[in-house]
Amino acid sequence: MAHTTRDKTKLLNRVRRIRGQVEAVERALENETDCARILQLVAAVRGATNGLMAQLLEDHIRFHVVDPDREGDPKKAKAAGELIDVVHTYLK
Amino acid sequence: MAHTTRDKTKLLNRVRRIRGQVEAVERALENETDCARILQLVAAVRGATNGLMAQLLEDHIRFHVVDPDREGDPKKAKAAGELIDVVHTYLK
Amino acid sequence: MAHTTRDKTKLLNRVRRIRGQVEAVERALENETDCARILQLVAAVRGATNGLMAQLLEDHIRFHVVDPDREGDPKKAKAAGELIDVVHTYLK
Amino acid sequence: MAHTTRDKTKLLNRVRRIRGQVEAVERALENETDCARILQLVAAVRGATNGLMAQLLEDHIRFHVVDPDREGDPKKAKAAGELIDVVHTYLK
Numbered sequence: 001m002a003h004t005t006r007d008k009t010k011l012l013n014r015v016r017r018i019r020g021q022v023e024a025v026e027r028a029l030e031n032e033t034d035c036a037r038i039l040q041l042v043a044a045v046r047g048a049t050n051g052l053m054a055q056l057l058e059d060h061i062r063f064h065v066v067d068p069d070r071e072g073d074p075k076k077a078k079a080a081g082e083l084i085d086v087v088h089t090y091l092k
Numbered sequence: 093m094a095h096t097t098r099d100k101t102k103l104l105n106r107v108r109r110i111r112g113q114v115e116a117v118e119r120a121l122e123n124e125t126d127c128a129r130i131l132q133l134v135a136a137v138r139g140a141t142n143g144l145m146a147q148l149l150e151d152h153i154r155f156h157v158v159d160p161d162r163e164g165d166p167k168k169a170k171a172a173g174e175l176i177d178v179v180h181t182y183l184k
Numbered sequence: 185m186a187h188t189t190r191d192k193t194k195l196l197n198r199v200r201r202i203r204g205q206v207e208a209v210e211r212a213l214e215n216e217t218d219c220a221r222i223l224q225l226v227a228a229v230r231g232a233t234n235g236l237m238a239q240l241l242e243d244h245i246r247f248h249v250v251d252p253d254r255e256g257d258p259k260k261a262k263a264a265g266e267l268i269d270v271v272h273t274y275l276k
Numbered sequence: 277m278a279h280t281t282r283d284k285t286k287l288l289n290r291v292r293r294i295r296g297q298v299e300a301v302e303r304a305l306e307n308e309t310d311c312a313r314i315l316q317l318v319a320a321v322r323g324a325t326n327g328l329m330a331q332l333l334e335d336h337i338r339f340h341v342v343d344p345d346r347e348g349d350p351k352k353a354k355a356a357g358e359l360i361d362v363v364h365t366y367l368k
Contacts, residue, residue, distance in 0.1 A: 019114045026107045036266040060127045064355030079340030082220040128358040156263030171248030174312040203298045210291045219336045244311045
């Protein structure tokens with residue numbers, strides 16, 4: 001993983017944001033915040049985790065399988081681009 | 093939330109386990125672990141977050157809506173039990 | 185199920201729309217339509233199925249567990265309303 | 277789509293099975309079957325739709341992006357295989 005320094009920083013920021021969101025759930029439970037609010041906080045963790053997964057899968061496709069922006073075969077490039085789109089649509 | 097002390101401890105342990113799993117993703121990214129392993133770690137965070145969500149929803153139903161084990165009306169008790177089952181099936 | 189005639193008609197219309205969407209996938213496969221289009225059609229079936237599930241769960245909560253609009257206890261009514269909101273948020 | 281005749285038949289059988297499951301939901305609603313049973317039938321449609329999606333994505337990767345069983349570059353082949361595994365894990 002961590003295909004470039006810039007990419008690594010972006011992914012680490014995402015993971016740290018998720019850690020912060022998990023800590024917010026922890027504090028809310030400790031302070032006996034009401035149920036509905038806690039459910040929202042956990043839903044936010046899930047959303048952010050799906051977003052991270054989608055980004056990792058996109059990077060995996062681009063760096064290890066086929067990068068639509070560098071592939072010489074236009075059909076393969078198109079197919080890889082479609083795959084990346086589906087990943088983002090499905091992990092929202 | 094935190095309907096009983098025992099319940100609160102159980103939920104907090106779940107959240108702390110998720111925090112530990114997120115920290116494992118962070119370390120894996122810092123150490124440039126290979127993609128497939130990181131994808132597995134993130135999938136584990138997602139699974140654990142769904143498990144927490146299901147538990148919170150079950151508690152919400154039991155403590156604030158209808159507790160199948162305490163409800164006097166047998167039809168309502170059965171319907172609440174079915175709802176809890178669906179929540180666990182859907183958030184696996 | 186089918187708590188009222190109006191409710192039954194609404195649910196049946198949803199299911200028939202899903203059947204139509206599944207038939208569109210079938211025709212697309214028979215006609216060897218391109219992959220990306222078929223993936224979109226299947227994603228539409230999934231979205232509509234989640235929507236039906238959310239509606240069925242809302243109806244189940246309202247008719248068999250606690251109806252937020254009829255419940256005498258305001259705390260229970262609020263909790264059931266929050267549950268219905270979570271169901272729709274999660275099954276999008 | 278429909279990369280081979282054998283593949284096409286397999287996919288069409290899956291779609292027709294889903295159509296049959298949707299028709300079962302329709303009949304259950306018409307016959308006012310109880311809620312819990314209908315929820316199970318709709319969950320079955322969702323599961324089968326995810327299975328079809330996973331199969332279509334695997335085929336898309338194999339036929340249009342990189343086929344792990346035919347790719348000359350062992351790293352690319354491995355990465356495509358991992359991607360297919362993730363698709364099946366995530367769409368269960």
